[in-house]
Amino acid sequence: MRLSPINDVDVLSGLIFAGLGAGVVYVSASYDFGSIARMGPGFFPRVLGVLLTGLGIVIAARGFMTPRGKLTIERLRPIFAIGGSLVAFGWILPRFGFVPALIASCLLAMAAIQRSSLKEMVLLPLLLCGFCSIVFIYGLGLAIPLAKW
Amino acid sequence: MLDNLALGFSVATTPANLAFAFLGCLLGTLIGVLPGIGPVATMAMLLPITYSLSPIAALIMLAGIYYGSQYGGSTTAILLNLPGESSSVVTALDGHAMARDGRGGIALAIAAIGSFVAGSFGTLALAAIGPMLAGVAQNFGAPEYFSLMLFGLVCATLLAAGDFLKAIAMVVAGLLMGIVGTDVNSGASRFTFGTVNLSEGIEFVIVALAFFGLAEVIGNLVQQSHRHGTISKVGRLMPNRTELRESAPAIARGTILGSILGLLPGGGAVLSSFASYMFEKRISKNPERFGRGAIEGVAGPESANNAGAQTSFIPLLTLGIPSNAVMALMMGAMMIQGIAPGSAVMTTNSSLFWGMVASMWVGNLMLLIINLPLVGLWVKLLSVPYRVLYPCIVVFCCIGVYSLNSSSFDVYLASALSVCGYLLVRLGCEGAPLILGFILGPLLEENLRRSLLLSQGNPSIFVERPISATFLALILVMLALFLLPSARKQREEAFQE
Numbered sequence: 001m002r003l004s005p006i007n008d009v010d011v012l013s014g015l016i017f018a019g020l021g022a023g024v025v026y027v028s029a030s031y032d033f034g035s036i037a038r039m040g041p042g043f044f045p046r047v048l049g050v051l052l053t054g055l056g057i058v059i060a061a062r063g064f065m066t067p068r069g070k071l072t073i074e075r076l077r078p079i080f081a082i083g084g085s086l087v088a089f090g091w092i093l094p095r096f097g098f099v100p101a102l103i104a105s106c107l108l109a110m111a112a113i114q115r116s117s118l119k120e121m122v123l124l125p126l127l128l129c130g131f132c133s134i135v136f137i138y139g140l141g142l143a144i145p146l147a148k149w
Numbered sequence: 150m151l152d153n154l155a156l157g158f159s160v161a162t163t164p165a166n167l168a169f170a171f172l173g174c175l176l177g178t179l180i181g182v183l184p185g186i187g188p189v190a191t192m193a194m195l196l197p198i199t200y201s202l203s204p205i206a207a208l209i210m211l212a213g214i215y216y217g218s219q220y221g222g223s224t225t226a227i228l229l230n231l232p233g234e235s236s237s238v239v240t241a242l243d244g245h246a247m248a249r250d251g252r253g254g255i256a257l258a259i260a261a262i263g264s265f266v267a268g269s270f271g272t273l274a275l276a277a278i279g280p281m282l283a284g285v286a287q288n289f290g291a292p293e294y295f296s297l298m299l300f301g302l303v304c305a306t307l308l309a310a311g312d313f314l315k316a317i318a319m320v321v322a323g324l325l326m327g328i329v330g331t332d333v334n335s336g337a338s339r340f341t342f343g344t345v346n347l348s349e350g351i352e353f354v355i356v357a358l359a360f361f362g363l364a365e366v367i368g369n370l371v372q373q374s375h376r377h378g379t380i381s382k383v384g385r386l387m388p389n390r391t392e393l394r395e396s397a398p399a400i401a402r403g404t405i406l407g408s409i410l411g412l413l414p415g416g417g418a419v420l421s422s423f424a425s426y427m428f429e430k431r432i433s434k435n436p437e438r439f440g441r442g443a444i445e446g447v448a449g450p451e452s453a454n455n456a457g458a459q460t461s462f463i464p465l466l467t468l469g470i471p472s473n474a475v476m477a478l479m480m481g482a483m484m485i486q487g488i489a490p491g492s493a494v495m496t497t498n499s500s501l502f503w504g505m506v507a508s509m510w511v512g513n514l515m516l517l518i519i520n521l522p523l524v525g526l527w528v529k530l531l532s533v534p535y536r537v538l539y540p541c542i543v544v545f546c547c548i549g550v551y552s553l554n555s556s557s558f559d560v561y562l563a564s565a566l567s568v569c570g571y572l573l574v575r576l577g578c579e580g581a582p583l584i585l586g587f588i589l590g591p592l593l594e595e596n597l598r599r600s601l602l603l604s605q606g607n608p609s610i611f612v613e614r615p616i617s618a619t620f621l622a623l624i625l626v627m628l629a630l631f632l633l634p635s636a637r638k639q640r641e642e643a644f645q646e
Contacts, residue, residue, distance in 0.1 A: 009576045009577050010577075012576055013315060013576040013578055016576070017322070021321075024340075027340060028339070028340075031337055031339060032337065036606040036608070037601055037602060037604075037606030038602065038606075039601060040335060041332040041334070041335045041339055043598075044594040044598075045325060045328060045339060045340075048321050048325050049325070051321055052318060052321045052322060052325070055317060055321065056318065059314050059315060062314070071575060071576060074371055074372065074373075075370070078371050079367055079371070079571065081370075082370070082543060082567065082568075083564045083565075083567065085543050085547070086363070086543070086546075086547055086560050086563055086564035086567070087561055089544075089560055090547075090551065090557035090559075090564070091557065093551060093557065093560075094557055102544060102547075102548075105543065105544055105547050106540045106543070109540040109543040109544070110536075110540050112539075113370055113373070113536060120536075124537060128541060132544065132548060136548055136552070140198060141201075142548075142552050144551075144552075144555070
């Protein structure tokens with residue numbers, strides 16, 4: 001019997017869960033466990049952490065025995081573009097205001113697929129800025145400056 | 150019950166609440182028509198907006214989005230073979246076959262009529278069963294609630310598609326995420342890693358948006374799965390007498406099946422529509438017509454998904470247990486408004502409860518009216534390309550998350566969670582169990598703590614109290630039913646179909 005590789009979906013997800021569970025147990029070890037009658041803040045997380053570790057090991061072991069298929073991700077670009085788009089929004093907004101943050105995150109999001117024409121790359125962020133400023137800032141009264149230096 | 154319904158209608162038909170119901174239905178239909186963005190993501194995006202609304206207006210609008218999306222999803226399923234929502238996947242089979250034959254209008258009309266009948270019945274069921282269940286739940290103590298929640302979580306993972314072990318692991322991960330922050334009992338900070346940003350816990354909206362909105366966008370972009378079909382002609386709208394006679398029994402069966410399945414934790418619209426399609430096919434005298442434009446194949450599932458959507462509110466409103474991701478969102482919305490979902494809603498907040506019930510019926514009527522004449526308009530919306538749509542979704546998510554606490558940290562967290570959410574989906578771990586665990590985490594811990602305090606540390610309290618023991622026994626029955634090899638095979642076949 002051949003064991004499946006580490007990037008099998010079951011093995012990988014099992015290891016993630018087991019690692020997460022072990023991490024939870026480790027971190028919550030410093031919380032007061034209390035007793036069964038008087039559960040401390042550490043009780044619930046430690047029980048769940050052990051449970052999650054166990055589940056992870058079972059899932060991973062099952063994956064080692066019978067492979068489910070490798071994890072393949074066709075394109076990495078959208079992951080970075082969308083993730084980056086949010087990070088840009090969060091970083092720019094408090095420093096430069098609403099409009100710059102919006103334009104940056106919109107353009108970054110659009111970079112996930114290279115299909116947009118130049119016209120769209122100019123028009124869409126501008127239209128979004130107009131629409132969102134009206135709806136969120138004026139309409140719903142979010143206290144965010146449109147732009148600042 | 151009539152008095153209560155009258156109270157409900159007086160709340161639901163105030164101009165403002167009618168407007169919010171209309172807005173919700175309109176938005177829901179819009180979302181349902183557009184593929185690649187589901188009701189959970191939309192409701193999550195709009196949650197921050199509802200902060201400024203009154204509780205009843207907020208809930209009416211969110212509920213409208215939910216059942217509006219069921220209607221909208223079937224429109225595209227029939228005309229384009231593109232199910233906008235997972236609950237209309239089966240509608241596409243026969244609905245689109247009918248549309249290719251030039252009977253698209255009839256399929257749409259039958260779907261709308263069936264949905265309306267089912268929605269009305271579901272609303273009545275909610276009005277009838279709700280108070281009964283709430284009455285029972287009023288005697289529940291901590292041990293009963295603990296066992297009930299456990300039962301709900303186990304059912305939700307068993308009935309959902311996908312791998313059971315992974316779903317349970319996702320529930321546990323969700324429970325753990327739910328208790329991040331300051332522990333209400335001891336004041337201890339848990340999993341905050343020394344940052345104040347996490348001391349209040351992780352915002353529900355962030356988790357919902359990351360796992361259902363943004364992760365889905367990433368998924369669509371990675372797979373580049375935004376297909377475009379050709380739009381079939383709508384044709385004649387009004388079904389003739391034979392067609393009505395053929396579909397009426399299917400509508401009735403779908404309504405009843407959907408109403409029952411909607412009650413189950415983990416049930417709701419998706420399960421109901423699949424079950425109804427299989428049922429119709431099995432009892433049909435000539436099952437070979439299915440997939441080639443059988444009208445029962447549209448009438449049954451469409452009625453079932455709407456009935457299921459309606460009755461899945463029952464466990465939430467009466468017991469405080471969300472049965473699926475949409476209901477977890479409704480629960481989040483209620484808690485944001487300061488309402489603890491559960492049996493108390495009906496007594497302390499009866500105008501809210503009955504107003505919501507009545508507004509569902511009003512909303513279904515509105516949908517019948519706005520959908521059929523406006524079919525052309527909805528279909529036009531489909532020509533909006535996804536490459537224009539998705540940056541808007543991302544930007545709205547950003548604004549929604551930031552506006553919660555004016556915190557950049559929240560946006561970074563959303564970014565990280567959406568990437569994790571996408572990777573987990575690719576690893577075969579769905580987001581729905583996680584979100585259920587997330588919302589139930591603190592409640593489960595609290596009820597466990599109270600039960601054990603009550604029994605002075607003796608865990609047998611869960612089997613000594615009859616109601617609690619019943620739930621635990623039901624968990625064992627469910628596990629046995631689903632995990633025995635023979636049942637497991639059947640379940641896999643069912644999901645493949």
